[in-house]
Amino acid sequence: MGRGEQVMEQLSFFAPGGQSAGLPRDVLEYHAGFIDQDQSDLLLKTFIQNTPWQQRLVKMYDREVLTPRLTAWYGDIEDIDYGVLGKSAPMEWTTPLLELKRWVEPIAGINFNSVLLNYYRNGNDSVAWHSDKETVMGSHQVIASVSFGAVRSFDIRKKENHREKYAVRLEHGSLLIMKGDLQARWEHRIAKTAQPIGPRVNLTFRRIINPSV
Ligand SMILES: O=C(O)CCC(=O)C(=O)O
Numbered sequence: 040m041g042r043g044e045q046v047m048e049q050l051s052f053f054a055p056g057g058q059s060a061g062l063p064r065d066v067l068e069y070h071a072g073f074i075d076q077d078q079s080d081l082l083l084k085t086f087i088q089n090t091p092w093q094q095r096l097v098k099m100y101d102r103e104v105l106t107p108r109l110t111a112w113y114g115d116i117e118d119i120d121y122g123v124l125g126k127s128a129p130m131e132w133t134t135p136l137l138e139l140k141r142w143v144e145p146i147a148g149i150n151f152n153s154v155l156l157n158y159y160r161n162g163n164d165s166v167a168w169h170s171d172k173e174t175v176m177g178s179h180q181v182i183a184s185v186s187f188g189a190v191r192s193f194d195i196r197k198k199e200n201h202r203e204k205y206a207v208r209l210e211h212g213s214l215l216i217m218k219g220d221l222q223a224r225w226e227h228r229i230a231k232t233a234q235p236i237g238p239r240v241n242l243t244f245r246r247i248i249n250p251s252v
């Protein structure tokens with residue numbers, strides 16, 4: 040695949056407005072306006088300014104490349120052997136993160152022990168097609184995803200049939216619950232967009248299972 044084609048592939052094939060008809064409700068649950076406008080504006084600013092963002096190196100085929108976004112990782116330090124998981128230890132919870140965790144847990148129906156923050160600085164930042172690791176979280180894990188800032192399209196496609204695909208626009212202050220077969224049978228991504236858009240911060244609350252316990 041040529042370079043131009045790779046860029047094309049990354050651009051979302053979905054219209055900028057709305058949700059796909061027939062979005063599978065058994066794997067995605069969308070709550071618009073979960074956090075009100077003022078609070079969302081404040082949290083966006085706080086996270087952008089106060090997070091020690093890192094741009095990580097990941098292995099892509101035989102090369103190491105920088106992820107096209109910034110990340111930070113927080114969670115419980117006790118009771119989890121991060122070395123066994125091949126992960127670095129997370130940073131300690133901050134007050135706004137603990138507050139958000141407390142708000143999303145009753146809706147998700149589980150207690151989370153970690154959160155991954157992604158910072159998409161503009162439309163050129165993205166996350167490629169993936170599913171989140173079952174070995175670390177169990178196969179039918181619930182993930183609570185909170186979004187602030189620019190609206191981006193969250194695309195999903197079936198692993199066994201890439202033509203079966205849907206999209207949800209993740210709005211400022213929204214909550215998306217990923218559940219059921221989503222990680223086992225689907226992949227998801229945030230594609231690049233050619234539109235001139237501002238920054239976005241996404242938080243995915245997760246429950247890490249410790250294999251050594
Ligand atoms: O930014 C998003 O909405 C999704 C992020 C994601 O899929 C991940 O961090 O695993």
Ligand SMILES: [Fe+2]
Pocket residue numbers: 169170171227
């Ligand atoms: Fe993900």
